[in-house]
Amino acid sequence: MAEVTEMETTPVENNNELALVTSEAQPEALPEMQPEALPETQPKRRKKKSMVWEYFTIENVSPGCRRACCKRCKQSFAYSTGSKVAGTSHLKRHIAKGTCPAILREQDNNHSSPYTPRVGGSEPRKRRYRSPSSPFIPFDQDRCRHEIARMIIMHEYPLHMVEHPGFIAFVQNLQPRFDKVSFNTVQGDCVATYLREKQSVMKFIEGIPGRVCLTLDMWNSKQTLGYVFITGHFIDFEWKLQRRVLNVIMEPYPDSDSALSHAVAACLSDWSLEGKLFSLTFNHPTSEAGLENLRPLLCTKNPLILNGQLLLGNCIARTLSSMAKDVLGAGQEIIKKIRDSVKYMKTSESHDEKFVQVKNQLQVPSEKSLILDDQTQWNTTYQMLAASTELKEVFNCLDTSDPDYKLAPSMEDWKLAETVCTFLKPLFDAASILTTPNNPTAITFFHEAWKIHADLGRLITNEDPFISSLAKSMQEQIDKYWRDCSLILAIAVVMDPRFKMKLVEFSFTKIYGEDAPSYIKVVDDGIHELFLEYVALPLPLTPTYADEGNAGNGKADESHQGNLLSDQGLSDFDVYIMETSGQQMKSELDQYLEESLLPRVQEFDVLGWWKLNKMKYPTLSKMARDILSIPVSAAAPDSVFDNTIKQLDEYRSSLRPETVEALICAKDWLHYGSEVSSNALVKMEF
Numbered sequence: 001m002a003e004v005t006e007m008e009t010t011p012v013e014n015n016n017e018l019a020l021v022t023s024e025a026q027p028e029a030l031p032e033m034q035p036e037a038l039p040e041t042q043p044k045r046r047k048k049k050s051m052v053w054e055y056f057t058i059e060n061v062s063p064g065c066r067r068a069c070c071k072r073c074k075q076s077f078a079y080s081t082g083s084k085v086a087g088t089s090h091l092k093r094h095i096a097k098g099t100c101p102a103i104l105r106e107q108d109n110n111h112s113s114p115y116t117p118r119v120g121g122s123e124p125r126k127r128r129y130r131s132p133s134s135p136f137i138p139f140d141q142d143r144c145r146h147e148i149a150r151m152i153i154m155h156e157y158p159l160h161m162v163e164h165p166g167f168i169a170f171v172q173n174l175q176p177r178f179d180k181v182s183f184n185t186v187q188g189d190c191v192a193t194y195l196r197e198k199q200s201v202m203k204f205i206e207g208i209p210g211r212v213c214l215t216l217d218m219w220n221s222k223q224t225l226g227y228v229f230i231t232g233h234f235i236d237f238e239w240k241l242q243r244r245v246l247n248v249i250m251e252p253y254p255d256s257d258s259a260l261s262h263a264v265a266a267c268l269s270d271w272s273l274e275g276k277l278f279s280l281t282f283n284h285p286t287s288e289a290g291l292e293n294l295r296p297l298l299c300t301k302n303p304l305i306l307n308g309q310l311l312l313g314n315c316i317a318r319t320l321s322s323m324a325k326d327v328l329g330a331g332q333e334i335i336k337k338i339r340d341s342v343k344y345m346k347t348s349e350s351h352d353e354k355f356v357q358v359k360n361q362l363q364v365p366s367e368k369s370l371i372l373d374d375q376t377q378w379n380t381t382y383q384m385l386a387a388s389t390e391l392k393e394v395f396n397c398l399d400t401s402d403p404d405y406k407l408a409p410s411m412e413d414w415k416l417a418e419t420v421c422t423f424l425k426p427l428f429d430a431a432s433i434l435t436t437p438n439n440p441t442a443i444t445f446f447h448e449a450w451k452i453h454a455d456l457g458r459l460i461t462n463e464d465p466f467i468s469s470l471a472k473s474m475q476e477q478i479d480k481y482w483r484d485c486s487l488i489l490a491i492a493v494v495m496d497p498r499f500k501m502k503l504v505e506f507s508f509t510k511i512y513g514e515d516a517p518s519y520i521k522v523v524d525d526g527i528h529e530l531f532l533e534y535v536a537l538p539l540p541l542t543p544t545y546a547d548e549g550n551a552g553n554g555k556a557d558e559s560h561q562g563n564l565l566s567d568q569g570l571s572d573f574d575v576y577i578m579e580t581s582g583q584q585m586k587s588e589l590d591q592y593l594e595e596s597l598l599p600r601v602q603e604f605d606v607l608g609w610w611k612l613n614k615m616k617y618p619t620l621s622k623m624a625r626d627i628l629s630i631p632v633s634a635a636a637p638d639s640v641f642d643n644t645i646k647q648l649d650e651y652r653s654s655l656r657p658e659t660v661e662a663l664i665c666a667k668d669w670l671h672y673g674s675e676v677s678s679n680a681l682v683k684m685e686f
Contacts, residue, residue: 052088055070055071057071144178150193153193153663159186162182168180190663194663195662205271208235210622212278213277213629215281215631216230219648221647221648221650225251227648228247228254230249231246232246235625235629260290278626278630280310283633310488319478321378326470346370357401362394364390366387368391395408430448433445441628442489443496449478449485453511454511457511482511485632531620537622592620
């Protein structure tokens, strides 16, 4: 096997010699030449510059057929057949992709790559690699930077990771051609990703047919700065409840009376929602002056919103956590005893095995396992107490097999622990609803709130001073929440065709007794007042999506029928309807209330019901769409059980406020993905 020798190109001194070479290659001389002489008369080839020839030689297999032979493993590959040349891509893959066994052995010994593609020179900027199972994939520096930005956003990695030596070494081994990026570069890429996603979210929100409700979640930092997380809640055209984080606004003085109102005003301006705001829910203690600053944002720019009454100053998650904190404080001594016992079991494998052994011997039916609580999450403390009280018999008998165990609570302690669990269970059940992905509505929490309120009212009269005192403390908090939010919760219940005003009448009678009729009248007057404000809106035959070319409706617009039913032809008819049918529109609510209740089906989809009945109740369905989008909690699902205010970590607090907002909002939007929603289509709401 002969090694290929690179053939030098013979220099031509002048044009005459060039002409001579050309004339000697004329077709007339070809018939006289023998086939074996052809290669001697071919022009000399230019020097091969590809680095693969350091690893390959060319072997003549037969006339017109040559193969490339690997110097290391002696495998041969197609190179040329006649005038067709196979190229060098498959040869590069053999040495660069780790398929050559000889090179693999060298890599194991030397821990280095034998082949590094060069950048620049005669090599193309983008090299394509292809395997039988994959298409051509070009290396793209910009695409790689985009994916790094997405990775950092989605997984909350620090921006400085791109400058860490370990990350740089990993990327260089993965793709040597990738140019490392700096902190400033990746910060710009993350902000650019945020801006692109924001355009999509903005178009999506512009197309929604109803209004938007906002929740305000105040976080703090070690620098005593406040960060207001503003989330928008709304129902889309398909009657699906949606939520998106819209802004994260840094407030230097989070306890000031203007902190929340400033953040809300900035959000409304940023997203052009001045005329679409329906309600506000927040979890930050706010003074009366602070509330007065917020209320104008609802009623002045949005005159249809019951004079600013749809302002939920109490987040249900914060209220439940505050009540749970009272319970845990009242039972802190017994909780510590049980925690110490659980710690004794869970921090030693031998102790845990003895506990399980005793449990099996006693045949305790409980399927719960011991857990050690996280004292920043009150649900874990409840779960620890609930499991321990079910296994109290095991604790009481454990000293027989483990003489070192001296921490068993007394019978009085267990009785007190069971009482604490009795108070915590309804709070835990209610708060757990907020962690579900189904976005619970105000309807659900009307049931939960009035049940807790009624149960505490009965416990206040208990003869046990511990129970009555604790119940009184808890009822003060649920009373405040009920006063602030019962109107909104009750109006939402009326929009459920399974309950309407009947559940309001029933529950208010349980809570208020003889005074119930006056409270029921407040709800009835409120919902009728709100309905009359919706009646004053333009008729439902108004397009709820902007006309951006009438996509999909071009043929109808050109027809004679389309011209006859255009807005221009029926404008006078709209005025006539407004003048003659006002009383009929006002009675739409009464017609709905007088109809029979629907059966109480457990998996009833109230939004789906209104979607099916929007033709029957054109105005009332618009009102229902907005009311049923009101959120009752400002806390994120993973923060529902927090005992303390959320704190932004030290790293993110060190970033610019604009970068913090970009990272947090973009992560939320990437989670939901790109909405398949065409806002160019004109939709008719009936």
